[in-house]
Amino acid sequence: MTKVTMTVNGTPVSAEAEGRTLLVNFLREGLGLTGTHVGCDTSQCGACVVHVDGKAVKSCTVFAMDVAGSDVRTIEGMANADGSLGVVQQAFQDHHGLQCGFCTPGMVMSSAALLAENPRPTESEIRHYLEGNICRCTGYHNIVKAVLAASGQDAGAMAAE
Amino acid sequence: MHNFEFVKPSTIADAIKALSAEGAQPLSGGQTLLPTMKQRLAAPDVLVSLTGIxxxxxxxxxxxxxxxxxxxxxxxxxxxxxxxxxxxxxxxxxxxxxxxxxxxxxxxxxxxxxxxxxxxxxxxxxxxxxxxxxxxxxxxxxxxxxxxxxxxxxxxxxxxxxPIPERAAYVKFNQPASRFALTGVFVAKFADGVRVAVTGASNNGVFRWTEAEDALSADFSAGAIAGLTVAADDMISDLHGSAAYRANLVKVLTGRAVTAAR
Amino acid sequence: MPKDTGIGASTKRREDIRFLTGKGVYTDDLSLFGQAHAVMVRSTVAHGRIVSIDTSEAAGMPGVLAVFTGEDFKEVGGNPAGWFIKSRNGEPMREPKRPVLAHGKVRHVGDAYACVVAETYAQAKDAAQVLADAAVIEELPAIIDMKAAAADASNRVHDEIPDNICFDWGWIEDNRAAVDAAMKAAPHVVTLELTNNRLVPNAMEPRASIGEYFPGTGDYKLTTTSQNPHLTRLLICAFVMGIPENKLQVVAPDVGGGFGSKIYHYGEEAVVLAAARKLGRPVRWTAERTESFLSDAHGRDHVTKIELGCTKEGDILAIRTETLANVGAYLSNFSTATPTFLHGTLMAGPYKVPHVYVNVKTIFTNTAPVDAYRGAGRPEATYSIERVIDKMCRELNLDPFEVRRRNLLTPDQFPYTTPVGLVYDTGNYQATLDKAIELGDVAGFEARRAESAKRGKLRGMGLSTWIEACGIAPSHLVGVLGSRVGLYDAATVRVNATGTISVMTGAHSHGQGHETVFPQIVAEKLGIPESSVEIVHGDTAKIPFGMGSYGSRSLAVAGSAMDRAIDKIIAKGKKIAAHMLEAAEGDITFADGKFSVAGTDKAKSFGEIAFSAYVPHNYPLETLEPGLEETAFYDPGNFTYPAGAYICEVEVDPDTGKVDVVSFTAADDFGNVMNPMIVEGQVHGGVGQGIGQALCENTSYDENGQLLTGSFMDYAMPRADDVPFYTVDHSCATPCTHNPLGVKGCGEAGAIGSPPAVVNAVIDALHRGGITHVTHIDMPVSPNRVWQAING
Structure with missing residues (x-):
């Protein structure tokens, strides 16, 4: 076991890790941040997406030690300072972009990463960007709408109801 | 996954040294290696991360x-x-x-x-x-x-x-589940000729489709390969595509890559 | 004007706040003091005789606390099938014991035969590998293909079942001769052989269970990923482990999707309880996704021959089907109901078909158990009917829209008794068809097709008009049909002293939004704010005995129970008001949250009544009990019958065979709608899964029983870029006539109606593109299959 230090949601943290400790296990078991989920073991589903130094990564496919010293953001760090939902989170609630909630943290983190790179994505750009995040509940309709809305676009007009 | 010693050198020289250890293996982005290690199909004693160099x-x-x-x-x-x-x-x-x-x-x-x-x-x-x-x-x-x-x-x-070609394009047809290339074709037109490389299709891994290269070197247009056939003999056959299907994709995607090349 | 609160309002979901901030609590999120970790040891062969399992080396490894094998559970009971089916010859179905851990034989790849418990997950995993290496399992020939399984008496999944047939069922057997005669007399007969592809449910949260044992009281607690904690408790207590029900608490906390796969009791739940008892520590187990693929109950897997007799004008005269249904290696809890009573009873569709006969042979194979998956039996029935009707239209050169319209039941025919044993209470199938035609802009199709053609794409349009029976289920009916349980549900409405309300429901929400929708109903009926109502679910220690959520039943059954309990609250409130207002009970009216004496201005608010109920200083205790809490059990009189019309448009790339769904229109009749936003979300999700089944999802075992599609690398899940925006509508509502809310259920609809619409569209595209030799392509209509069909 080695002590691994990084910044998580703005706070410097450290916890014990082995070489094989994945970032997702470090967050969930080491730090108790269970908002980040594990939905597969082949780096496909995206339930574990977090931001490392501002970039979306699959935390089940990164060793904690490999990102020591990094700035990590998780779903627990996405709300506004006053505790209210952030823009992407609020859009997901407003547009019913989640049902069981299990893929949701990864969806929100990927969507936020998209909007950071591309503030006004088209429907097609959103769908392609989210191809690494699997949702079994929503058929993606309301997720795409939520991301459109979070980018300030008229989601209702773009998604024929 | 088996445990291992994790090292992260910051120079190529240090990485060479670290990789000389018994059971050492390099780790780059890990997007393939980590899933492989989870399945215990790879079990290095020392993992040398190259991402800090x-x-x-x-x-x-x-x-x-x-x-x-x-x-x-x-x-x-x-x-x-x-x-x-x-x-x-x-x-x-x-x-x-x-x-x-x-x-x-x-x-x-x-x-x-x-x-x-x-x-x-x-x-x-x-x-x-x-x-x-x-x-x-x-x-x-x-x-x-x-x-x-x-x-x-x-x-x-x-x-x-x-080397930078005059014109080039890559066209990929996704395997529907993994989204790896079921078949992908990269066409590159250089002043002295055209090179065509195919991934995803062959049992022998990536390969050059030399007949297409010859045809396209003479005439860089999708029509130039219309008369060619791709043998299915060495093509991969699996759930997602038969050998014949992949052979078809090689030709279709090559044509599309030529059209898309810029 | 849309409402902004109560019934019919698109109230935003309150549960979203915790899910969006990472504060949901799913089973694997719990961390308990002293917890140990369990790892299952699973068979790597499809069929084998367990010769020996030497556990000694694994047991001695670092951190290992206990090792279990099938021998440890030999004396406990088996995990039963919930429905009893009789074969056509009157013989009872064959019911092999389904053990907690395999002993004697392993029967599918992934069949767990041992479990290692250790201090850490990594230690358990290491020891599990050592145990697996030490186990001697003599491999036997795998039984995979259903036809071969039924034909070969020498090779048996279960040694005591000679032909691997669980049952050979006829529905309705007495009608068979008449159906045969009608088919023979029909001017035209269409025949289609098709496969309903085997699917892996793949809820995004893998299954997980935590067992606890409290030695001081002898109590057990199981926290598990379940759609129905009471059913799980009943199965564990009454059938498997013999724990008294009052000594086992089952909690299903936040559950990340189910789609059927989390209805059933699985062996891992019993193992963690036994391990917790042995060790006196909490024992946790969480499936890796690979384990989910190998051991969750799969769905569908029917091979069907359907024949349809008709006139040359397209009037359907008779339907006859023969189906082989795969149940896998063991009978999962609903597995015998899915291919029979959830399938055969729907084979008349929404049509006036005089003669229908269904035969289903259910086959054991060396594959994972197969059970109900979203829609369960009804998608299989709908797919068979809608595909064969499409084929009829092509053979007779008839318009698929007109043929449907010609055969659909008309509104004046309800209630309508079908030839397969159901009574449809109400519907207006023409209305949903017209709505779909309007919203899908069928009139503009030709222009769109021409535009696609300019881009080298073949465009096609497919239709499906479907019906289902849900709101599962009326106990009196399912009892006749073989169910071993009643399928009522329950609710307790507890009015607290300060006027807030807790509703304890037997339904379980794992994505459906009960925490938001149920309060909308309570608020509307009691005239109080939605925010005053809290829903309690998923804990057998807190809720009345309910049957959980599946079969689009939550609102129709548990919601009706809640509605009844609220009526009891109002009745009790009137008694209290009569006492407080010194009036006769019969003179009290309740409206807008107030109890009033009719014809006077004397009134008490709901809050005042609630407070009084708990501060009953001067109650006439002989006639008026303190407290304001009521429970109701509701058992529906009939199934509910949602129905609708779906139109899909696709573009086919003829060079690669790739199919893109470019538009999808769903016009549904769900009866009354409590929260339109949530209903639409349910349809989106169901349609997404249906498109997945039609285009990309497939479960494939090789001839040795190895699962070729054992991860998301090979099992193609629909992604965001595989689907379009959907157009959904539920305005053509005919309220259910027999439940108090007039609701029909919407959870499964999308997955039932959509697959044939997609496949019909693909065949249509090929025909319009001049590729007329293709009459059918089995799902999934993958690029490879479409290309092969075109070039075959």
Whole structure:
């Protein structure tokens, strides 16, 4: 076991890790941040997406030690300072972009990463960007709408109801 | 996954030293290696991360063309290679998904040489040079069949140098589940001829379709390959596509790549 | 004007706040003091005789606390099938014991035969590998293909079942001769052989269970990923482990999707309880996704021959089907109901078909158990009917829209008794068809097709008009049909002293939004704010005995129970008001949250009544009990019958065979709608899964029983870029006539109606493109299959 230090949601943290400790296990078991989920073991589903130094990564496919010293953001760090939902989170609630909630943290983190790179994505750009995040509940309709809305676009007009 | 010692050198020289240890294995972006380790199909004693080596990072023009550090993530190549080699940048921007592209690297991809990976087709079609911790290897000598390369034990890729073609394009047809290339074709037109490299299709890994190269060198148009046939004999046959289907894709995608080339 | 609160309002979901901020609590999120970790040891062969399992080396490894094998559970009971089916010859179905851990034989790849418990997950995993290496399992020939399984008496999944047939069922057997005669007399007969592809449910949260044992009281607690904690408790207590029900608490906390796969009791739940008892420590187990693929109950897997007799004008005269249904290696809890009563009873569709006969042979194979998956039986029935009707239209050169319209039941025919044993209470199938035609802009199709053609794409349009029976289920009916349990549900409405309300429901929400929708109903009925109502679910220690959520039943059954309990609250409130207002009970009216004496201005608010109920200083205790809490059990009189019309448009790339769904229109009749936003979300999700089944999802075992599609690398899940925006509508509502809310259920609809619409569209595209030799392509209509069909 080695002590691994990084910044998580703005706070410097450290916890014990082995070489094989994945970032997702470090967050969930080491730090108790269970908002980040594990939905597969082949780096496909995206339930574990977090931001490392501002970039979306699959935390089940990164060793904690490999990102020591990094700035990590998780779903627990996405709300506004006053505790209210952030823009992407609020859009997901407003547009019913989640049902069981299990893929949701990864969806929100990927969507936020998209909007950071591309503030006004088209429907097609959103769908392609989210191809690494699997949702079994929503058929993606309301997720795409939520991301459109979070980018300030008229989601209702773009998604024929 | 078995436990291991994790080391993260910051220079190529230190990485060479670390990789000389018994049971040591290099780790680049880990997007293929980690799932493999979870399945216990790889179990290194020492894992040497190459992502902290700054001399293996980045994209720049230099001698012989475009130099891409082996530890450069696909997302960076997609962004920084766009003005120099748009077809290569587009290929990098279509690998996996955004989160995979933020971690996965060109060096990791071509060291693994998955028969369905995208990068090997670009390296081979471009006639790139693979620079390793020990030597320089021409693309035609580097790829030696599925998951097999010219790399020796302890040797790792540090850089890839791409000559820049006049026109090029990569067209990929996704395997519906993994989104790897069921078949992908990279076409590169140079002043002295055309190179066509195919990934995803063959039991022998990435390969050059020389008949198409000859035809396209004479006439760089989709119509030039209309009369060619692709033999299905050596093609991969699996759940997602029969050998005949892949042979068809090779031809269809080559035509589309020629049309798309710029 | 849309409402902004109460019934019919699109109230935003309150549960979203915790899910969006990472504060949901799913089973694997719990971390308990002293917890140990369990790893299952699973068979790597499809069929084998367990010769020996030497556990000694694994047991001695670092951190290992206990090792279990099938021998440890030999004396406990088996996990039963919930429905009893009789074969056509009157013989009872064959019911092999389904053990907690395999002993004697392993029967599918992934069949767990041992479990290692250790201090850490990594230690358990290491020891499990050592145990697996030490186990001697003699491999036997795998039984995979259903036809071969039924034909070969020498090779048996269960040694005591000679032909691997669980049952050979006829529905309705007495009608068979008449159906045969009608088919023979029909001017035209269409025949289609098709496969309903085997699917892996793949809820995004893998299954997980935590067992606890409290030695001081002898109590057990199981926290598990379940759609129905009471059913799980009943199965564990009454059938498997013999724990008294009052000594086992089952909690299903936040559950990340189910789609059927989390209805059933699985062996891992019993193992963690036994391990917790042995060790006196909490024992946790969480499936890796690979384990989910190998051991969750799969769905569908029917091979069907359907024949349809008709006139040359397209009037359907008779339907006859023969189906082989795969149940896998063991009978999962609903597995015998899915291919029979959830399938055969729907084979008349929404049509006036005089003669229908269904035969289903259910086959054991060396594959994972197969059970209900979203829609369960009804998608299989709908797919068979809608595909064969499409084929009829092509053979007779008839318009598929007109043929449907000609055969659909008309509104004046309800209630309508079908030839397969159901009574449809109400519907207006023409209305949903017209709505779909309007919203899908069928009139503009030709222009769109021409535009696609310019881009080298073949465009096609497919239709499906479907019906289902849900709101599962009326106990009196399912009892006749073989169910061993009643399928009522329950609710307790507890009015607290300060006027807030807790509703304890037997339904379980794992994505459906009960925490938001149920309060909308309570608020509307009691005239109080939605925010005053809290829903309690998923804990057998807190809720009345309910049957959980599946079969689109939550609102129709548990919601009706809640409605009844609220009526009891109002009745009790009137008694209290009569006492407080010194009036006769019969003179009290309740409206807008107030109890009033009719014809006077004397009134008490709901809050005042609630407070009084708990501060009963002067109650006439002989006639008026303190407190304001009521429970109701509701058992529906009939199934509910949602129905609708779906139109899909696709573009086919003839060079690669790739199919893109470019538009999808769903016009549904769900009866009354409580929260339109949530109903639409349910349809989106169901349609997404249906498109997945039609285009990309497939479960494939090789001839040795190895699962070729054992991860997301090979099992193609629909992604965001595989689907379009959907157009959904539920305005053509005919309220259910027999439940108090007039609701029909919407959870499964999308997955039932959509697959045939997609496949019909693909065949249509090929025909319009001149590729007329293709009459059918089995799902999934993958690029490879479409290309092969075109070039075959």
């Amino acid at each position: 700054s001399e293996m990072q980045g994209v720049c023009m230099g001698d012989g063309g475009l130099h891409i550090g082996a530890a450069t993530p696909h997302a960076v190549v997609a962004r920084d290679a766009a003005r120099h080699y748009p077809a290569l940048a587009a290929l990098a921007g279509g690998i996996g998904d955004p989160a995979v592209r933020n971690r996965g690297t060109i060096g990791g991809s071509i060291a693994n040489n998955d028969p369905a990976a995208c990068y090997p087709s670009a390296v081979l079609a471009s006639g790139a040079t693979v620079v390793t911790s020990q030597r320089r290897i021409a693309a035609d000598d580097y790829f030696q069949g599925m998951f097999t390369t010219a790399l020796e034990e302890g040797e790792f890729v540090t850089e890839v140098v791409f």
